[in-house]
Amino acid sequence: MKIEKIDHIAILVEDVEKAEKFFADLFETKFAALGEVKEMDITSMMEPSGIEIIQPLSPDGVSARTLKNRGEGLSLLSLKVSNLDEAMAEMKSRGIRLTGQVQSGGMRAAIYHPKDAYGVMIELIEYKTEHPAVTAGRP
Numbered sequence: 001m002k003i004e005k006i007d008h009i010a011i012l013v014e015d016v017e018k019a020e021k022f023f024a025d026l027f028e029t030k031f032a033a034l035g036e037v038k039e040m041d042i043t044s045m046m047e048p049s050g051i052e053i054i055q056p057l058s059p060d061g062v063s064a065r066t067l068k069n070r071g072e073g074l075s076l077l078s079l080k081v082s083n084l085d086e087a088m089a090e091m092k093s094r095g096i097r098l099t100g101q102v103q104s105g106g107m108r109a110a111i112y113h114p115k116d117a118y119g120v121m122i123e124l125i126e127y128k129t130e131h132p133a134v135t136a137g138r139p
Contacts, residue, residue: 001090004080007125008050012067012075016055020045023053039100040111052076076111076121084108084126091124 013019020031024047031045031053041061042054054075056063066075081087088110091098097113099121109125 001081001087004082006050007078007080007123008046008052009074009078010044010052010054010076011073012054012056012063012070013072014055014067016043016045016053019053019055023047023051027051037102039102050078052078076123078109078123078125081124081126084110084124087124087126096122 011019011023023029024031027047027049029047029049029051031047034044034046034052036043036057038057040054041057041063043057044052044054046052054063056067058064088098091110091112096116098110099113100111102109102111107125107127109123112122112124114121
């Protein structure tokens with residue numbers, strides 16, 4: 001499978017507003033609220049270079065369980081691919097379990113189980129130009 005680029009990384013936190021203030025100040029950047037992604041049980045903020053901050057939506061969902069078991073920190077590596085269907089077929093042929101899919105605003109993504117990839121949750125994402133979430137925060 002051909003990866004075009006690293007699209008973004010996600011950091012799982014207990015308090016998205018507190019983390020947003022910390023990272024915005026540290027990296028001299030601004031985050032845009034992306035809102036809730038119910039399929040992944042998160043609320044999210046992203047800044048233009050590709051740092052996403054995520055917080056669990058519910059106290060007993062998959063994101064909250066991950067936070068409880070592993071603590072705050074890097075949660076997801078998102079990789080841009082040119083053909084998501086082909087990439088998904090390759091992941092399936094390698095026995096890497098699909099845990100969810102998201103489609104929104106010209107973007108499609110597939111998320112894979114971290115236990116099948118050395119503890120890294122992988123998201124394969126397809127869109128035509130820039131990631132819609134990154135452009136959302138621009139004037």
